[in-house]
Amino acid sequence: MDIISRAEWGARPPESRSTVPWSKRTVFMGHYSAASATQTPRQIQDFHMRVRNWSDIGYNFLINSVSGLIYEGRGWTTVGAHCAGHNTEAIGVCIIGKDQKGRQDVSDAARRAFKWLYEEANDRKGKRLTLLGHRDRGSTECPGDEIYSWLKAGLPIVGSPTPRPSPKPSAGTKPAPGTPVAFPLPAGWYFGPASGPDYSVSGKHERYFRGRTDRAWLKDWATQLGRRGWSVGKGRRWLGGAGNDGIYGSEYRALILAFQDDQGLREDGLLGVNTWNAAFRNPVS
Structure with a gap:
């Protein structure tokens, strides 16, 4: 962990x-x-x-x-x-x-x-x-x-969670809020840890993509989850510590994993094109 x-x-x-x-x-x-x-x-x-x-x-x-x-x-x-x-x-x-x-x-x-x-x-x-x-x-x-x-009792019920299949996304009842925003990174790139390869974009170095910094784009994605009803931001359930600062770390990873689980996507904690598009395009259940 x-x-x-x-x-x-x-x-x-x-x-x-x-x-x-x-x-x-x-x-x-x-x-x-x-x-x-x-x-x-x-x-x-x-x-x-x-x-x-x-x-x-x-x-x-x-x-x-x-x-x-x-x-x-x-x-x-x-x-x-x-x-x-x-x-x-x-x-x-x-x-x-x-x-x-x-x-x-x-x-x-x-x-x-x-x-x-x-x-x-x-x-x-x-x-x-x-x-x-x-x-x-x-x-x-x-x-x-x-x-x-x-x-x-010796922490009896704690351990590795039982593996379970990824849930299928439920049919949404409301269209995704706002206007869809295209994934801003090159094909095969993703938002992820600074320790990753060059195509893992963390926001730490403030690289520019499509005229804006990587931090601004990552913040936009988390803000979109807020529009979908997620409690996102400093002092809230997700990104509660550092807030939505656009720098990938443990809190962004936890939020991405939770959203991937909610949408039935592959759970890797990385913000790639599929996870990005789900936030802007998938209906809200």
């Missing part, structure tokens, strides 16, 4: 930091933010630094409870500020969300992301860390009853 870096979500620099060797890491601790799932890591960091006067965001990692996107907080070997008296031995992972009428309603994607981080921590440690909830070491309801029960 990808981890959205501090630079990608726009973190403020820490005022200070202390590191800890893996030999002293013994606990993997689950938290929740006790706030809306639309809350961004930057909003949490601002609260921790400006209101609580901490040197940085308190958690080592954060996970969006809906999309399952993973955000880097203080990272693996920086001492956190998530559980007083236990920050040296414990890696703190916060699921961004809160209880809803007794249920936290954490998605399967978020659960898989949490377990992936746990297994990654075990690999880096070279042995299994003790799995705890915040309430095991503090007077708090965190991380909520649902997540706490799941942690104490």
Whole structure:
């Protein structure tokens, strides 16, 4: 899985930091933010630094409870500020969300992301860390009853999702909004990671195609999904961290994968001609 870096979500620099060797890491601790799932890591960091006067965001990692996107907080070997008296031995992972009428309603994607981080921590440690909830070491309801029960059961329902055939797109009832826009890249090219080949267009270098930057085109595609009824933009379900900035990364990849799944397209997380055309031409169901 990808981890959205501090630079990608726009973190403020820490005022200070202390590191800890893996030999002293013994606990993997689950938290929740006790706030809306639309809350961004930057909003949490601002609260921790400006209101609580901490040197940085308190958690080592954060996970969006809906999309399952993973955000880097203080990272693996920086001492956190998530559980007083236990920050040296414990890696703190916060699921961004809160209880809803007794249920936290954490998605399967978020659960898989949490377990992936746990297994990654075990690999880096070279042995299994003790799995705890915040309430095991503090007077708090965190991380909520649902997540706490799941942690104490050993993350039993999390794992690789069962393969399933791609769904066929349902028959739409409304025409696609707006005027169709032709795919702006050359044949065989796509919007994808900067680490890819030359024909993988990320927006990072602001290349021009048909008189406009790649960033502008990628933003247009995401904006079109907003017209189709998708919650897209800073603080929303999709592209909630960096917003619709036109620079391909983990958030754009997650949005593209979700749209491909919705439309019954091949799910590769890359924005090629078929995925582009589906947004501008396929009816809205």
